[in-house]
Amino acid sequence: xxxxxxxxxxxxxxxxxxISSVGLLVIMSMVGFAIYEVTxxxxxxxxxxxxxxxxxxxxxxxxxxxxxxxxxxxxxxxxPTLDTAITEAMKIVYIPAQQIVVNxxxxxxxxxxxxxxxxxxxxxxxxxxxxxxxIEPSLNDELTANTKVKYxxxxxxxxxxxxxxxxxxxxxxxxxxxxxxxxITLDELDRVEPATDKALNKExxxxxxxxxxxxxxxxxxxxYATVTRNxxxxxxxxxxxxxxxxxxxxxxxxxxxxxxxxxxSRELIKEEVVKESEDRVVAVGTRNPTPTVSRDNSSSSSSxxxxxxxxxxxxxxxxxxxxxxxxxxxxxxENPNANVIAVDPNVIPLGTRVEVKGYGTFLAADTGGAIRxxxxxxxxxxxSDATAFGRRSVQIRIVD
Numbered sequence: 424x425x426x427x428x429x430x431x432x433x434x435x436x437x438x439x440x441x442i443s444s445v446g447l448l449v450i451m452s453m454v455g456f457a458i459y460e461v462t463x464x465x466x467x468x469x470x471x472x473x474x475x476x477x478x479x480x481x482x483x484x485x486x487x488x489x490x491x492x493x494x495x496x497x498x499x500x501x502x503p504t505l506d507t508a509i510t511e512a513m514k515i516v517y518i519p520a521q522q523i524v525v526n527x528x529x530x531x532x533x534x535x536x537x538x539x540x541x542x543x544x545x546x547x548x549x550x551x552x553x554x555x556x557x558i559e560p561s562l563n564d565e566l567t568a569n570t571k572v573k574y575x576x577x578x579x580x581x582x583x584x585x586x587x588x589x590x591x592x593x594x595x596x597x598x599x600x601x602x603x604x605x606x607i608t609l610d611e612l613d614r615v616e617p618a619t620d621k622a623l624n625k626e627x628x629x630x631x632x633x634x635x636x637x638x639x640x641x642x643x644x645x646x647y648a649t650v651t652r653n654x655x656x657x658x659x660x661x662x663x664x665x666x667x668x669x670x671x672x673x674x675x676x677x678x679x680x681x682x683x684x685x686x687x688s689r690e691l692i693k694e695e696v697v698k699e700s701e702d703r704v705v706a707v708g709t710r711n712p713t714p715t716v717s718r719d720n721s722s723s724s725s726s727x728x729x730x731x732x733x734x735x736x737x738x739x740x741x742x743x744x745x746x747x748x749x750x751x752x753x754x755x756x757e758n759p760n761a762n763v764i765a766v767d768p769n770v771i772p773l774g775t776r777v778e779v780k781g782y783g784t785f786l787a788a789d790t791g792g793a794i795r796x797x798x799x800x801x802x803x804x805x806x807s808d809a810t811a812f813g814r815r816s817v818q819i820r821i822v823d
Contacts, residue, residue: 657708
């Protein structure tokens with residue numbers, strides 16, 4: 424009995440001691456855990472627009488982010504720096520950078536950025552986007568990994584079209600692109616200076632020339648010719664109009680080029696006679712008359728070639744109202760050295776050859792409205808000689 428009691432007591436003592444040890448370990452563990460948790464530092468981490476407060480025993484910012492599974496890249500934004508020691512209530516901001524392709528007026532760049540919008544990106548790379556500049560996507564669009572930004576700086580050019588000159592802001596690289604953006608359409612003949620394939624630069628001047636080609640039909644008269652025919656029934660020097668002349672008509676077709684409404688060229692491309700002219704036919708006497716000279720109260724004459732006094736003036740083939748062709752058909756403009764006088768046929772018949780004392784022998788081949796009675800008009804090739812001659816009294820006799 425005593426032996427059994429001893430064993431029981433011995434067994435009870437050790438079991439009690441064992442139970443007490445386990446409890447102590449549990450208590451110590453709980454106290455240790457409590458102490459571990461209580462000694463953690465409170466830190467707020469803001470990553471990619473998500474904010475979270477954590478408790479940590481980490482000693483640096485880098486350790487905190489690593490435990491949060493955040494791998495900080497070279498271009499990422501981190502504040503404070505990775506090696507900064509952790510303090511109570513510290514706030515850590517982490518913004519991952521993304522790679523964006525930027526086209527700056529043909530210059531392709533790949534940039535790392537933490538900007539969230541296109542506008543923030545342009546500020547970050549130092550590009551000022553002005554009112555007329557072109558940027559795609561728009562400044563307010565958010566950036567993503569697939570965003571490609573294209574920027575073109577606008578500049579002023581002077582554009583003249585349809586009579587209007589204006590200054591235009593543009594990002595066009597060629598003249599053709601500028602005209603398309605300004606909704607200016609060119610017709611087939613229109614011209615642009617400089618040419619449409621030319622590159623544009625600042626302060627360029629572009630002129631659109633509107634070209635128009637038209638056909639202008641002009642009706643003109645055709646002068647009739649004077650044809651002379653010998654007529655033996657008429658005295659030499661006399662003439663008779665057998666057929667009056669009629670003017671013809673011709674249509675002349677011109678190709679006319681206008682530039683901005685002003686004619687710049689005119690080319691004759693076709694002539695079409697719509698009415699033929701009719702010649703004026705004049706019968707010229709060839710019969711030799713008996714030479715006679717009329718008499719008046721102041722003079723007498725005979726057919727024996729005696730001298731008579733006449734008043735003389737001079738004329739040219741180019742006087743006012745003169746055609747240059749005499750009453751007997753002599754073209755004085757083509758024969759400037761012809762010795763011709765205008766007479767009154769009732770006094771000196773046309774075709775008569777006379778001598779003007781001191782001036783030579785002349786053919787009575789022309790008439791004149793003011794040549795009446797004892798008066799003659801001497802043909803001279805030069806206007807100055809005719810003017811200098813004036814009015815004179817001369818002696819005339821018939822030589823044949």
